[in-house]
Amino acid sequence: MKTTTKKMLSLLxxxxxxxxxxxTLASAEVIDNGNGTLTIDNSNGTSDSSASVKVSGQVGxxxxxxxxxxxxxxxxxxxxxxxxxxxxxxxxASGFKDIExxxxxxxxxxxxxxxxxxxxxxxxxxGVADTKGIASLTLTGGVxxxxxxxxxxxxxxxxxxxxxxAAGQNAPIAGKSEVKLNLSGKVDPSLKxxxxxxxxxxxxxxxxxxxxxxxxx
Numbered sequence: 001m002k003t004t005t006k007k008m009l010s011l012l013x014x015x016x017x018x019x020x021x022x023x024t025l026a027s028a029e030v031i032d033n034g035n036g037t038l039t040i041d042n043s044n045g046t047s048d049s050s051a052s053v054k055v056s057g058q059v060g061x062x063x064x065x066x067x068x069x070x071x072x073x074x075x076x077x078x079x080x081x082x083x084x085x086x087x088x089x090x091x092x093a094s095g096f097k098d099i100e101x102x103x104x105x106x107x108x109x110x111x112x113x114x115x116x117x118x119x120x121x122x123x124x125x126x127g128v129a130d131t132k133g134i135a136s137l138t139l140t141g142g143v144x145x146x147x148x149x150x151x152x153x154x155x156x157x158x159x160x161x162x163x164x165x166a167a168g169q170n171a172p173i174a175g176k177s178e179v180k181l182n183l184s185g186k187v188d189p190s191l192k193x194x195x196x197x198x199x200x201x202x203x204x205x206x207x208x209x210x211x212x213x214x215x216x217x
Contacts, residue, residue: 066111066165066210074215077207080114080161081107086201088137088183101183103139108161108177112215113208115160120202121153129153133195137185150201151185158203160212 029041042048062068063079071077083104090096108114118139121129129150131137137150141159148158164177207215 062111064109064111064165066163068111070215074207075205077110077112077215078114078205079108079110080116080205081105081109082203083181086139086181086183088185090187097187097189099134099137099183099185099187103181103183105178105180106141106159106161108163110207111163111165112210113160113162113212115206115208115214116158117156117204117206118148118158118201119155119204121150122200122202124198124200129199130197132197133188133191134197135186135188137183139181139183139201141179141181150183150199160208 029039029044031039031041033039038051040048040051061071061076063077083106086101086103088099088101088103091098091100106116123130131151134151139148139150139158146156146158148154148156159179161177161179209215
């Protein structure tokens, strides 16, 4: 009786072992290739014929995100606030000899640094700027911004603004994403009566890479 029981237990254990091995062999071998692919290998006798693959993506373009891929057109990066108008006047405190004005501010909201240039200073119709009654008129934007003589205008770069979303970028004024603009000057002493001027500044913008260099067009 004891011998029979031992044989039955041995057969049961052998059966469980065979079952365990069989289950192991029945699982397909899945190999992570480390390059974004998996290999499903049925050479061990399995017959798996389906698999799930994750699908993800992005539509549209976020030009505030510094990690967005560079578009073909660098201008797609441009996202900047500019003033709609710059106003100045001669001050009463100076006997109407000094000119002061708040010219608003420039704010970069892009994921890339942006170079801002003054391309032209003309009258409202696009002709030569009206400077009657002006001895001098200067546009400035702080110590890091060059002054522009609007009386004797020459085009050039006004400022470079870093991206507010990318602290590691190395633009010429890294970390500064906005600049306040001011107008100042002197009234021509030969002016005899009030004169209203209506001119306009043409601004140009260029998106830069993280090191402050122009992006390839």
